[in-house]
Structure formats: C-alpha cells, structure tokens
Amino acid sequence: MSDLSAARRATERRNRWLLLSPALLILIFAAAGPLLIVVVYSFLTPGDYGGVKPDFSWNAWFSVVMERDFFTEELTFADAHLSIFWRSLKLSLMTTVAAFVFGFPTAYFIATRPKRSRDAWMLLIMIPFWTNLLIRTFAIMELIRAEGTVNTLLLWLGIIDAPIQMLFTEFSIMLGMVYVYLPLMVLPIYASMERFDFSLVEAGYDLYATRWKVLSKVIFPLVKPGVIAGSILVFVPCLGAYVTPRVLGGGKNLMLGNLIELQFGQGRNWPLGAALSLTLLAIVMVALLFYVRAAGQDGEKSHG
Amino acid sequence: MIEIENVTKIYGEGKSAFRALDDVSVTIKDNEFFTLLGPSGCGKTTLLRTIAGFVDPSSGSIRLGGKDILQSPPYKRPVNTVFQNYALFPHMTVAQNIAFGLEMLGKPKREVKATVEEMLELVRMTPMADRQTGQISGGQQQRVALARALAPRPQVLLLDEPLSALDFKLRKDMQLELKRLQTETGITFVFVTHDQEEALTMSDRIAVMNAGKIRQIGGARDIYDQPAERFVADFIGDTNFLDVEVLEITGDAARVRLAGGAETTARGAAEAGTGMGAATLATRPEHARLVPAGQGVMEGLLSQVVYFGTDTHYHVTLADGAAFTLRQQNTPDMAHAFTQGDRVGIHLAPGVGQLLKD
Amino acid sequence: MAKPFDIRKQTGFTPLAILCFVLLYLPIILLVVYSFNAGSSIALWEGFSLRWYASAWENEAVQAATIRSVVIASAASALATTAAVLAALATTRVKPWRGQGAVFALINQPLMVPEIVTAVSLLIFFAMIKVQTGYTGLWYLILAHAAFCIPFAYMPIRARLQGMDLTLEQAASDLYATPWQTFRRITLPQLFPGILAGAMLAFVISLDDVVITEFVKSAGQDTLPTYMLGQLRRNITPEVNAISTALLAASIILVVAFFFLSRTRK
Structure with missing residues (x-):
C-alpha cells in the first residue's frame, strides 16, 4: 500500500x-x-x-x-426467592404466548391491507407503545379495579352482585404486561410479513392446501424469524418488569424487578440486590443468545 | 494533457486480492473526446475515479498539465465529474446546484451569477433555474449535472456512464448534445461507457479495456476495422471467427487456407505477429457475401434467415459445423432470395479478413 | 355469483385484529374521558368539567415536577442527540474496523440490559459519587437519561445516514468543497430530518421514564411520572387522569411528528 x-x-x-x-x-x-x-x-x-x-x-x-435458618443454621432452598423467580418466568411466558395469540393475527391483518394504509395501521400500533408505560398501566388499573369501569358496568348490567377482584392478582399483572408489550410482538412479525410474497400462498392453494395448511406450512415457517424476534422482545422486558407488577400486583404478587428493588429499600441488602440483578441479566442474556442462534440458523437455511 | 503512467489498483490482500487496474498507461490529449470502453468490471470506472481522486492507486502516477495530482484530494483537482446517477443535491434548486462549485472556489457573487446564467443557456435549462432537482425529468437532470460540472471550467470533464439511465431516444439526442458541448467549450472529456455504439459515434479516440488492462487505443474506425485482438473484435460489433492455416506471409498480408480447403488472403499478419500454421481469422458479417453454392470460398447450409428491416441476417452452418453469420443490406430488387435450408456459398473478397492474436 | 376466493383471508384473523385495536385504545380513551369528569370518580360519569385540569395546574408539586421533567428531557435529549450524531458519523458508511463490535455493544447496552438492572447500577454508582462529592443536583438524572436515550437517537440518525447517497458528498468534493464545507452544505442539511427525529424520540423516552428516575432521583427530585407513581398509594382522583392526558398528548404529538419525519425521503 x-x-x-x-x-x-x-x-x-x-x-x-x-x-x-x-x-x-x-x-x-x-x-x-x-x-x-x-x-x-x-x-x-x-x-x-x-x-x-x-x-x-x-x-x-x-x-x-x-x-x-436463623436458629438451626439449617440450609434450605430460599422458597421466597424461588417462587418469585418461578412467577416471573411463568408470567413472562404466558404474556408472550398471549401477545402472540393477539399479535400474529393483527400483524397479518395489517400486512394484508393495501400498501397505502399499512403505515397508518402500524402507526396505530406504535402510538400506544411510545406513550408513557406508567400511564398505560394506570389505564388498565382504572379499568379493572373494584370500583373500576368493568366492575361498574357488570354491576349495572346485573351480571354480578359484588365486584370481582381482578386487581392485585397474577392475572392483572399479565393483562397489564400483554397490554403494554403487545406492540413489540406485532412490529417484528409485521416486518417479516410485509416482505412475504403472497404468490406463495397462491401456489399453496394451487397445490391443494387448505387455509389452515397454507397458514401452518407456508406462511408461518417463512415469518418464523419475526415471531421469534417478537417473542424475545416481549419476553425480555417482562422478566425485568418493575412498574407493571408494582402498580397492578399491589405489593403482593412480586416479580423479579420488585424483589431487586426491595433489597435497596426495606431489605437493605445491596449485595443481594446486586446479585439478583446480575442473575436477571444472565437470564436475559441467555434468552438473547438463544434468539441470535435461532436467527442465525434461519439465516443459513434461507441461503442454503 | 493527462499522463497516466503504470497505474495499478489492487483491492483486498493475499488470495482475495483483485487487480482492478493492471499497469495502465495512457496519455489523453487536450481538447480530446476520449472514451474508456469495456464490459462491466473491466476497470474503466476505477480509472475515471482515480483521475477524480476518489480512488487511491496502489502504484503509478497521474499528471495533469505536467503536475502530479495524486497527492491532491478531489476538491483540489481541476477536474469535475458527471456522475452516473447525476448526484444532484436534492435540497438545492437547479441554479444552486450549478453555482455550488463556483461558490466553493470563492468566486465573487456577480461572477457566479453570470456563469450560472451562461451555463443554463448552454444546456438550455434557463426556464428551470428555480426548480427543485426532484421536479425535473431524467434528461433535464442530466443537463443540470453537465452544467454543474462544466461551470467551474475544469481542465478535464469526467463522465461516468452519464447516459445509461436515459431511454433510447433521449440517449441519441444527448450523444449529439455532448459532442456539441465538448466542441463549444474546448474542455477535454473523458467518457466512460460500456455501450460500443455510444463510443464509436462520439469519441475522438477510444481505449478498449478488459480485466484491468487497456487492450487497444485508437479512433473509431481503427478499432472497428482493425481490432488488435480477439477480445476487441468480439466486444465491438459482431465477428465471425474462423480457424485457418497460414501458408505464406508478405509484409502485413498473408495467404491462408480455410477449413474447406479454399485459399484467400488476409491482413494483420504483422500486427498479430502470427507465424505459419494455425491462426484465427476474423470477418465482420457485413464484409462477407452470400452466393449460390459452388461460387464462394466456403460452403454451408442456410440454417436461419432473420429479417431486420434495413438488412437481413443469414446464419450459415459450415461444412465443419462452425457457425457463420452474414448481414446484407435489403434492396428493392433482391437478386438472390435465399431461403432457409438452401445450400449456399460464402464469398470473401481478398483481404477483408483479419488475422488475430488470441 | 359466487364470492371470489380471497387468498389472503384467514378465518377469525380480522375480528381478532379489530379486537386487538379496540383493546389497545379502550383503556386510554376511558382514561382521557374520565379526566373530564365533574365528579371525583374514575368510573361514574357525572358530567363534563375541566376542574381536574385546573386542580392539576394549580398543584405546586405537579408544576415543579413538570418543569423538572421538561428540563431533564431537554438537556438529556440535546446531549444524547449530539453524541448520537457524532457517533453515527463515525460508524456509518465505513469499512469494518477494529473495536466495532465493542462500540456497538456499548451503544446498545441500554436496550439489552433490563431497565431495573441499569437503574440499580446507577443507584449504586451515583450513591458513591454523592458521598464523595456531596453534589446532589439534577445532573445525575440528566446524564442517566442521556445514556439510555443515546441508542434511541442513534437509530434514526444512522438509518438516515445509511440511506444517504454517498455520491452526493463525492460530488461536493469534486466541486471543490473541503470536507468541512461538504459536511456543512451537503451532509448536515440531508441529515437534519433524522437528527430532529432522533431528538424527538430521545425527548419522549426521557419524558416517559419511570424506573431509572425512581432509583436515581435524590429527595425532592420527582419528575411527572415518578410523582404519579407516588400518588398510587393515595385515593386516585381524576386529577391523575388529567395529568396523564396532558402527558399522553405531548407524547403522541411528538411520536406522530417523528413518524412523518422519518418517512420523508430526501
């Protein structure tokens, strides 16, 4: 040179x-x-x-x-921690599945609109996402609390006699997280569906596939990278969720984020808080690694 | 005068190294319309960008008017480029685009204004001066790009396939326009194209490039009638290649024996440097004539006749299986109407074929 | 005549999608509606009134939190956008370079690491500095916000830069513009919509942040979202709805503007 x-x-x-x-x-x-x-x-x-x-x-x-154990010095599994880990994982997974059930048809619906209106539909999905997470959680809370809209409506209709306890349950946390993170599922699925070539669907029907077969054997395999990306994008923030379980879980149904916060507040155990934070980070990294590998494999397949 | 000496450009290293330019030397004269012609990837654009300053050569030198320009960044070289996609600044008007170079050179406002008006006149875009560049057609964008590059009065104008994005009719008009601009301004044009027709109609001289090397330099007629080698003959126009045996050489002429046994004379023996024995003979389709069987130097079967309006192409399969194409002007009184499947002869006038080095 | 076969149709998808849109907007719309409630309930409608807006407007804590939110968001987005523009210029349209992976990991860290973990780490780090220096001002919050705003500002700017025609800059350079003139006259004007989009996104992200602010703030440094989080323990009145609606309106305006900015081509 x-x-x-x-x-x-x-x-x-x-x-x-x-x-x-x-x-x-x-x-x-x-x-x-x-x-x-x-x-x-x-x-x-x-x-x-x-x-x-x-x-x-x-x-x-x-x-x-x-x-x-404080008295006997006996070693046991920390049930309190483990049950919170378990709840975090369970609720995150259930949220991801629920977000998929709603998000996939929604992404499909948008991707099959005329080209001009697709952006507008996507904007409708993204506006709530970019607005304050706390406010959206509030909105859900006001909807489902004992004296909230849903109960008031049901009472007024005479369907129930006493308000249903929906707030401060695992269900309310999940509902809140689905509501808050749903756009993160729709966005990547839509992105891969938009590139999807619908003449492949015609080919599928031409070769005697039913609607269900076309969906499961033609469309789904080709938009799978988007589904994986969407699932990771929902799953990861759910694991570390702090605001939603705090507002909708009412201090009872803690998730990992709240457990961590507790160590810096009442618990006064900063090292434990630090260790829990790093554990959460490790779980998230494993999930991301899984995603990178899955995405990488799909990339290779489509080239080969 | 641009003197390009032993310029080599290597991309990558080791095994994957790629020689985009391989020891290229050429001198481009003042006021010349000089064309770099070749297939894509031959190095013609790399050479142009080396002159402009967007590519640093790995070795070699480029002098402009006797001064080495390789040390100068693009903005200090008195050359301007017309880019393939025009690269007009989308946030400026037509006039602002044309004024840009003059402003950068720090010319006084009045001079800038006068030159911009003059340039708009020159490319016939005066009514469009205040349009945004997105609001004018492709052909008009082309003119603005030209005006913008000409406005600072560069010593050399570099044109990188500027007509490739235009449709056929517009391209024809712009070819004449470019030639006119070059004559009127007296600026040296270095023009890059892969379109042989464009090169033949506009250029004073053409350099045919392939695989990073210049294969032949000459006027349009030289290149077409006397291709120096097989690549040039093949790339420019259509050519029939025949395997022949050289029997006797006298100066540039040679007596050769064709595959069918007949003998004829060919030129180019000296330049091609062929000796006795096997060689390749190149013949243009319009230089051969179709005759009734038995009257030519070769015999064959007329396998296909394609009518093109002004002329007709005849595809002949020779006795040894080789293909030979002839092109004949259509006249109102076609003397011989050959039809597909006929046995035909091919007449070669003495000296029309040219011997080639491979 | 038989209905034509629609290849795009999948049974049940359209109703589900519509339901999805309804559910997405229903809670927000109700929240907004009850901010205009004359009564103090968030479920029983007692007539239209602006009283909760008036009460929020006169609430000194809300006033202080609003000003603080805007100050932090302005400073943080200005810092983040400046840093992001420079970083995008250094990392876009260049050949692969040594250290590239590490730099991208660093820029994207706020997106990868759960917010609660970032919040905890900032709490620990800033607590150390507070003890050492005694400074407890707003700069902790501004810098913390700037850091996690950088990837959000970086993305649209980088996208814009990547979509830019490289030959435009070459053309400028060919026409005697020095590198600085090229940047000033060609690159910057082209990049401007991307910069504006990035800045707006950063502003919204900072304005909406709850978790990191909640952990980093010193006493009496509530922003609007953390003030609202604090109100949770009290009896909720439509005043919270009124504040939410105002904040919502600000975010939506910025996001829609961002959407149209990032769509403009050239």
Whole structure:
C-alpha cells in the first residue's frame, strides 16, 4: 500500500474515535461503568443502613437461591426467592404466548391491507407503545379495579352482585404486561410479513392446501424469524418488569424487578440486590443468545 | 494533457486480492473526446475515479498539465465529474446546484451569477433555474449535472456512464448534445461507457479495456476495422471467427487456407505477429457475401434467415459445423432470395479478413 | 355469483385484529374521558368539567415536577442527540474496523440490559459519587437519561445516514468543497430530518421514564411520572387522569411528528 493511503487511514482512525468519544464517555459513565460496580458489590457485605462494607463475601450469591435458618443454621432452598423467580418466568411466558395469540393475527391483518394504509395501521400500533408505560398501566388499573369501569358496568348490567377482584392478582399483572408489550410482538412479525410474497400462498392453494395448511406450512415457517424476534422482545422486558407488577400486583404478587428493588429499600441488602440483578441479566442474556442462534440458523437455511 | 503512467489498483490482500487496474498507461490529449470502453468490471470506472481522486492507486502516477495530482484530494483537482446517477443535491434548486462549485472556489457573487446564467443557456435549462432537482425529468437532470460540472471550467470533464439511465431516444439526442458541448467549450472529456455504439459515434479516440488492462487505443474506425485482438473484435460489433492455416506471409498480408480447403488472403499478419500454421481469422458479417453454392470460398447450409428491416441476417452452418453469420443490406430488387435450408456459398473478397492474436 | 376466493383471508384473523385495536385504545380513551369528569370518580360519569385540569395546574408539586421533567428531557435529549450524531458519523458508511463490535455493544447496552438492572447500577454508582462529592443536583438524572436515550437517537440518525447517497458528498468534493464545507452544505442539511427525529424520540423516552428516575432521583427530585407513581398509594382522583392526558398528548404529538419525519425521503 502506498504511504498516502496509510496516512489517510491513520487520520480516519483518529477522527473516528474523536467523534465517538462523547457518546462513549456518557455511556461508560452512566451505563457500562456502573454495571461493573454492580458486579463488585455482589461480592461485598451489606452495610447496616444500606450500602456495603468492603469485606469480600459469597453470601449474596449464596442467598439468591439458598437460605440458612436463623436458629438451626439449617440450609434450605430460599422458597421466597424461588417462587418469585418461578412467577416471573411463568408470567413472562404466558404474556408472550398471549401477545402472540393477539399479535400474529393483527400483524397479518395489517400486512394484508393495501400498501397505502399499512403505515397508518402500524402507526396505530406504535402510538400506544411510545406513550408513557406508567400511564398505560394506570389505564388498565382504572379499568379493572373494584370500583373500576368493568366492575361498574357488570354491576349495572346485573351480571354480578359484588365486584370481582381482578386487581392485585397474577392475572392483572399479565393483562397489564400483554397490554403494554403487545406492540413489540406485532412490529417484528409485521416486518417479516410485509416482505412475504403472497404468490406463495397462491401456489399453496394451487397445490391443494387448505387455509389452515397454507397458514401452518407456508406462511408461518417463512415469518418464523419475526415471531421469534417478537417473542424475545416481549419476553425480555417482562422478566425485568418493575412498574407493571408494582402498580397492578399491589405489593403482593412480586416479580423479579420488585424483589431487586426491595433489597435497596426495606431489605437493605445491596449485595443481594446486586446479585439478583446480575442473575436477571444472565437470564436475559441467555434468552438473547438463544434468539441470535435461532436467527442465525434461519439465516443459513434461507441461503442454503 | 493527462499522463497516466503504470497505474495499478489492487483491492483486498493475499488470495482475495483483485487487480482492478493492471499497469495502465495512457496519455489523453487536450481538447480530446476520449472514451474508456469495456464490459462491466473491466476497470474503466476505477480509472475515471482515480483521475477524480476518489480512488487511491496502489502504484503509478497521474499528471495533469505536467503536475502530479495524486497527492491532491478531489476538491483540489481541476477536474469535475458527471456522475452516473447525476448526484444532484436534492435540497438545492437547479441554479444552486450549478453555482455550488463556483461558490466553493470563492468566486465573487456577480461572477457566479453570470456563469450560472451562461451555463443554463448552454444546456438550455434557463426556464428551470428555480426548480427543485426532484421536479425535473431524467434528461433535464442530466443537463443540470453537465452544467454543474462544466461551470467551474475544469481542465478535464469526467463522465461516468452519464447516459445509461436515459431511454433510447433521449440517449441519441444527448450523444449529439455532448459532442456539441465538448466542441463549444474546448474542455477535454473523458467518457466512460460500456455501450460500443455510444463510443464509436462520439469519441475522438477510444481505449478498449478488459480485466484491468487497456487492450487497444485508437479512433473509431481503427478499432472497428482493425481490432488488435480477439477480445476487441468480439466486444465491438459482431465477428465471425474462423480457424485457418497460414501458408505464406508478405509484409502485413498473408495467404491462408480455410477449413474447406479454399485459399484467400488476409491482413494483420504483422500486427498479430502470427507465424505459419494455425491462426484465427476474423470477418465482420457485413464484409462477407452470400452466393449460390459452388461460387464462394466456403460452403454451408442456410440454417436461419432473420429479417431486420434495413438488412437481413443469414446464419450459415459450415461444412465443419462452425457457425457463420452474414448481414446484407435489403434492396428493392433482391437478386438472390435465399431461403432457409438452401445450400449456399460464402464469398470473401481478398483481404477483408483479419488475422488475430488470441 | 359466487364470492371470489380471497387468498389472503384467514378465518377469525380480522375480528381478532379489530379486537386487538379496540383493546389497545379502550383503556386510554376511558382514561382521557374520565379526566373530564365533574365528579371525583374514575368510573361514574357525572358530567363534563375541566376542574381536574385546573386542580392539576394549580398543584405546586405537579408544576415543579413538570418543569423538572421538561428540563431533564431537554438537556438529556440535546446531549444524547449530539453524541448520537457524532457517533453515527463515525460508524456509518465505513469499512469494518477494529473495536466495532465493542462500540456497538456499548451503544446498545441500554436496550439489552433490563431497565431495573441499569437503574440499580446507577443507584449504586451515583450513591458513591454523592458521598464523595456531596453534589446532589439534577445532573445525575440528566446524564442517566442521556445514556439510555443515546441508542434511541442513534437509530434514526444512522438509518438516515445509511440511506444517504454517498455520491452526493463525492460530488461536493469534486466541486471543490473541503470536507468541512461538504459536511456543512451537503451532509448536515440531508441529515437534519433524522437528527430532529432522533431528538424527538430521545425527548419522549426521557419524558416517559419511570424506573431509572425512581432509583436515581435524590429527595425532592420527582419528575411527572415518578410523582404519579407516588400518588398510587393515595385515593386516585381524576386529577391523575388529567395529568396523564396532558402527558399522553405531548407524547403522541411528538411520536406522530417523528413518524412523518422519518418517512420523508430526501
């Protein structure tokens, strides 16, 4: 290579890092750096009034899943933690499935509209998503609380005699999460359906497939990457949900996010909070890794 | 004068290295309409972009008016480009586009205004001066791109397949227009195209390129009538290639024996550097004549007749299985009406065929 | 005549989709409707009134939280957008380079890491700094918001830059424009809709944030969303609906504007 290109490339490299530096500084200061400190904190001893003492300890990680009986020193699984883990996983999965059941037909519906109106339909899906999550959770709460719209309506119609308890149940959390994260399911499914070539459906019918067969054997396999992406996009934020279970779970039906918060509030166990945070992060990373692999495989298949 | 010497451009490294330009040397004269012609991927656009400054050659030198320009960035080179997709600035009007280069050169306002008006006149776009570039047709965009590149009075104008996006009729008009502009302005044009007809009709000289190398440089007539090698003969126009045996060489002429046994004379022996023995003879379809069987130097079966209006193409399968195409002007009194399936002869006048190096 | 066979039809899909749209908007619409309720119930309609808007308007805590929200969102989105523009210029339309993967991971970290984890990590980190420096001002919130706004601002700007015709800049350079002139006269005007879109998205994201603000804020630093979260423990009146409706309107205006901005071509 000539000296000219070498010199030019050196300048290019310098300029690149110079341009990147403001973003990198902000992100290191207020995103990546703090995350590293969380790792350190998870190996320290809790302070008396919150915070930490600089003594190394495995205790926090240990108590993520185990607990030592205060009196007998007997080791048992930390049932309280495990049941919250289990609830988080269960509710996230159920939310994902419910979001798929509603999201898939909706994406299909939008993708089969005339080209001009598709963007408008998508805008209708995206507007709620970009509005305040807390407000949307409020809206659900007002709808289902004891003196809320649904109960008032049912009472007025004479269908029920006393208000149904819907708020502060696992159902209400799930309902809220489906409501809040549904656009995240529709968006990627729609994106892959929009590229879908409907002459393939014609070919399917031409070759004697029924509507159901066309859906399951032609359409679904080809939009599967979108379905996987949508499922991950819903599942991951559900796992770490904090606002929705706090507002709709009423402090009883905690999820992981609330358990973590508890350690920094009343629990005053920052190391445990740190360890729980990293556990959540690990689960999310596994889910993302699964997604990357699934997406990668699909990519290879379509090339081969 | 642009002097390009031993310019090589290698993309990638090691095994995947690709020589886009392979030791290219050529001198382009002042006030010349010079065309780089070749199939896609032959290196013609790379060479153009090297002159413009968008590509750094791996080695070699380029001098413009005796001065080395390789050290200068594009904005310091007195050359302007007409881009293939025109690259008109979409957020500026036609006049603002044309003024851009002059403003960047720091010309006084009055001079900029005068030159823009002059350029609009030159490309006949005066009524469109205040239009947005998105509101004018492809042909008009083409004119604006030309005016914009000509406005700063560059020493050299580089044109990268500027007509390829236009439809047939418009392309014909623009070919004449370009030639007119070049004559009127006296600026050196370096024109890149893959369209041989475009190259033949406009250029003072043509460089035929393939695989990163210049294969032949010459006027339109030289290139068409005396292709230097098989690639050039094949790329420009239609050509029949015949396997022959060289019997005798006298200067540039040679006596050759055709596959059927008949003998004829051919030219190009000196240039092609063929010796005695096997060689390739190239013949243009319109240089051969179809005659009744037994009267020509070759015999064959007329396998297909295709009528084109002004002329007719005859596809003949020769005795040894090779294909030979003839093109004959249609006249009102067609003396011989040959039909498909006839046995026919092919007449080659002495000296019409050319010997080639492969 | 028989009905033509519609290849796109799938039984039950259209009703489900319509139901989906209804359910998506019904709660929001009810929320908005009851913000105009004359009574203090959020389920019994007692007539139209603006009293809850008036009461929210006069509420000093709401006033302070609104101003704080706007200040933080403005500062954070300005910071994030500036940083995102520069980063997009450095990382778009270039050949692969060493460190690329790490930089992209860093930029996208706020999207990948659950918000609660980011919130906790900021709480810990800023608590350390607060102890060391004694500073408890708004800058913690501004920087925290700027960090998680960067990927949102970065995406539309990068998309715009990627869609830009590279030959336009070459043409400018060919016409004697120096790199700075090219950026000023060609790149920046072309990029502007993307920058505006990115800034608006960042503003909305910051304005709506609850979790990170709830963890990072010092005492008395409520933004509008955290103020509303705090009201949860009390008896809910349509005043919350009125605040929500105002916030909703602001978000929707910005999002719709963003939608049309990011759609404009060239």
